[in-house]
Amino acid sequence: MSNLTSLQTQEDVPLQNPGTHYIPPHLPPELEANLLTATDTFGVLNDQWVMEYFGNDYSIAVPILQLFIQEALPEVDELETVLLKYGAQELRKKVHKINPSFKMVGQTDLANALTDLENGCITGESTDKLRFKIKKVQALAQHLRPLILKQYNTISKLA
């Protein structure tokens, strides 16, 4: 967990111009760009999950969301490779492992799509059907990613 420790100790940077978003310095540049165009069409900026899983303690929720953005979210891009290279059983294990993290940070739509994919692996659905479900997860993740980053941007100031 050494990378996490280094992230947690980074200093907050004050807003340069009121009304603009503070962009955390440790996020990859391609993700930072998304922050400026994000809109909350899915209502993901609701932070009910902070109360449910972290007792409204943002000092716990923020590093969890950071780790989610760094570790769990990119795993969505690897799902198809896992299916094609290692098969449905390995895909199921991977989905099973990452799914709770999505719920933990309030991404229930994505978590439900992942559950559907995991169930497809368990019931032996065809590779084509599983690939279709993976595409669905990835499309949803792509849409939500900037909003999740925006949410991180918002709550990191509350920690």
Add this chain to the structure above:
Amino acid sequence: MSTSCIIVEDDKISALHLQRMIEQEPTLMLADTFVSADDALHFLSHEMIDLIFLDIEMPGINGFQLLDQLPYRPFVILTTAKTEYAFTAFQYSVTDYLKKPITLPRFKEAIKKIEPFVAKQKDNHANDIFIRADGKLIRLHNSEICFVEALGDYVKFVTENKNYLSLTTLKSIEEKLNGQMFLKVHRSYIINTKKINDIEDNTVLIGRHVIPISKAHRKLVMDKLNII
């Protein structure tokens, strides 16, 4: 009184979540976090802990296989994303079963549930000591131990039936033994006062063993024993 615990969890985010919740609980003391059951098993073969937060599906051996191989049975709280393991969990007599992601109220409820059991177990263990000897952890009841002798880097536990050599220090053992029953009589000896046959000059006889009482400890020994 704190409850020592470890986390066995291969998902970094779930592990961090648990770590943070444990840090908020004053009764819990996190000893370590393991990403595989194999690593945890290695740790548990050398260390005694009270509680395991245990995931089930992990690379290598799974959570249930870890429980099968444990040298002793701490309290176990299973943490898993699936409810399908509930029946097996019941068969393993785990203390609680938390579905991931774990909500804070549910976590607190599990900790509250476990506290009286841990307190009771610690109370019982005040009469026991676990020692590392012969490559395993061996439980010795206080009443079995006649005396403990320092031998270089080792400590010898002398019981009525068998002796055990353990790589530790007499000081460390002194802290763990029941102070009501055991007494240091020499820098190299701690004796079980219930096992004393007689005391003569500067020696104590326990069974056929003659144990020296040092000048420095003599007064303390005499004060402690119920001498008329």
